[in-house]
Amino acid sequence: MSLDPGAARAILDACDTLRTEGEAMLMRLTRCPSTLGNEHSALAEMARIYESLGLAPQHVPTVPALLEGHPGFSPPLIAYEGRDNVVAVHRPRSANGRSLVLQGHVDVVPEGAEDEWTTPPFAPEIRNGRMYGRGAGDMKAGIISYVTAFRAMKLAGLQPAAEVQMHSVIEEECTGNGALACMMAMPKCDAVIIPEPGPGLPALYSAEVGVVWAWVTVTGRPAHVRDKQAGVNAVEAAMQIWHRFEAYEREMNRAEHIHPSFRGVNHPVNVNLGTFSGGEWNSSVPTRATLGLRVGVMMGNSAANVRADIEHIVEQARGDAGLKGAKVKLEFKGFMAEPCVFDMKAEIVQIAMRSYAGLTGHDLRHYPATGLTDGRHFALHQGTPVACFGPDAQDIHGIDESVGMDSMHDITRSIALTMAEWCGVEAA
């Protein structure tokens, strides 16, 4: 159904009116240091925000026992108590339109070296039209965009004429289990919008890689450094194993392994040595070292295949002479996530692209992402079309992460029009 021009005008005017308030909301949400296990302040903030929209926030726990058999489930890193996802549901007076999920993750990755930031990562600041802070771009700006879009409809005296679910979830950055728990707990909707950020420009996700997390722990034989030859150095052994993964990464990026949806993307399959711990003392041959690995999964491949590849690499490494009999343990905790192509012909995607282009005069760039989003759950495991698009963000997962305020406003207005057209509108 097409949107009445008068209603569209009123909604857009309301978005303009609410812009400053939205930026203040983003500031409050970015101030919450919602890294893994510390999401409570951001979840509480989201509950307050939903209440301010006149919606009753409800807790949706992540219960591994209920999710374990699901193909979208990933092995958890930590326990889920006290970290419930927060969901709110708008119900129309008469449901005439199509229902919609607005989804965003509140978790952020660690800030890294805080002393490298221009301003502290959890003390957000706007400079030259950009807000700086950990999570401002990925993806708290997107969350505030959908909240402001909904609020703008209300301010215009309207509301969606269909059910709209808002999901604020944890663990997008390590398992995706928060999104899966909410998807499973709530009734299926007709479409999903996830305002994940674009890569330095506003963009719409056309595809995303899968990801497998693996942990390799090497146990050597400690010795006083004066008897170095008698020991087995766990750190050196671990680095030898890592070199095998570097070779695997080169192999996986060969042209014949790249799916057409990622053609033209430079180095789409990234294998990252993200964490390393090892050793005890500079004058002792180290006993133990652990590699924390993130291995990309190209479209056309599967998480199960990549898991088997990792098992094979580690098995081969065990036989290396250079390891001198060091013990090697392999574990899978965190992402076990499939790659995914989003349907660019889906009507929700078409409406989003048309809305954005109509408002800005620019097309939303299609983005085959070398990282992932929670969108895969809905697209792969529920068969629900997903429009994953968001504002221009820079240095996400890096130092001085930022998001463009004009860009965020464009995304807010686009979501508002897309929601109005998709769901239809009724008097509030």
Ligand SMILES: [Zn+2]
């Ligand atoms: Zn994200």
